[in-house]
């Protein structure tokens with residue numbers, strides 16, 4: 655299950671435990687310093703509680719967790735519910751930390767994706783989830799939209815901020831995992847995008863369902879969601895093990911990408927060559943098929959779910975390069 659990536663300072667934990675251990679001291683302290691004491695206690699307790707309630711140790715023990723899992727197993731059309739939850743988060747972060755420096759050389763903005771979204775979006779604020787170096791966020795901000803970009807990786811967030819400053823556009827860049835969307839539940843967006851195969855970085859179908867449900871809640875009336883992932887219908891059917899090799903001769907950067915099919919998941923192996931240097935890394939991906947994605951979106955309340963096979967707007971087919979989804983919350 656998802657362990658939120660917040661680090662709780664030790665002194666918060668200690669104060670909270672101390673408060674609990676000694677009820678008298680706790681009460682006296684609150685009484686003496688009513689305003690600040692209460693606030694500090696509440697803040698600490700909230701964080702510790704939040705951390706514990708989301709920790710795998712806790713969740714795996716609770717009946718609620720197992721009940722929810724059984725219910726989901728019954729409704730989900732997918733059998734990859736829990737099996738793929740054991741991936742190493744540190745590896746996951748290391749992968750993009752390494753890639754962030756060269757990301758824009760390897761994956762420059764596909765302007766068609768911006769046109770596709772611009773033609774279909776609902777006017778208002780945009781949220782770019784797992785935004786990477788912020789290519790889409792920046793392009794949309796340059797068109798005059800108000801954009802918030804989030805990503806798990808701090809280096810990606812830094813890259814967005816630097817690019818926004820350089821291009822003199824205003825973007826709110828926030829380090830936030832897709833598993834933590836409830837932290838911004840006070841905000842509402844008219845359009846949410848999650849592009850570049852980001853969604854499949856979530857650990858398992860449970861996490862995807864939760865993220866989609868959070869996204870649904872973050873959308874305002876008539877809001878729209880756009881998701882783009884690799885066409886895993888094809889990858890799974892044809893047992894694809896290699897993605898096209900990317901070679902940027904001018905910059906002397908190349909990226910060899912392979913898929914190792916393991917259980918019901920995929921290990922995405924990347925070999926990045928920068929001049930003479932070779933960096934190897936891997937990350938686990940959850941291959942979500944088009945039908946699974948549509949079912950999950952419908953199960954959390956999305957309506958008018960349309961599938962496309964590319965940003966040219968072609969309909970989705972087994973041979974399409976991507977699965978692109980447009981869905982609205984009303």
Ligand SMILES: C[S@@+](CC[C@H](N)C(=O)[O-])C[C@H]1O[C@@H](n2cnc3c(N)ncnc32)[C@H](O)[C@@H]1O
Pocket residue numbers: 750761783784785786787788789790804805806807810830831832833848849850851852855856
């Ligand atoms: C392939 S990149 C796509 C970036 C961007 N959306 C694009 O289209 O260029 C995937 C991004 O997802 C981010 N990511 C991976 N796991 C994440 C998570 N659990 N929550 C938020 N972002 C995550 C990575 O840091 C990386 O920037």
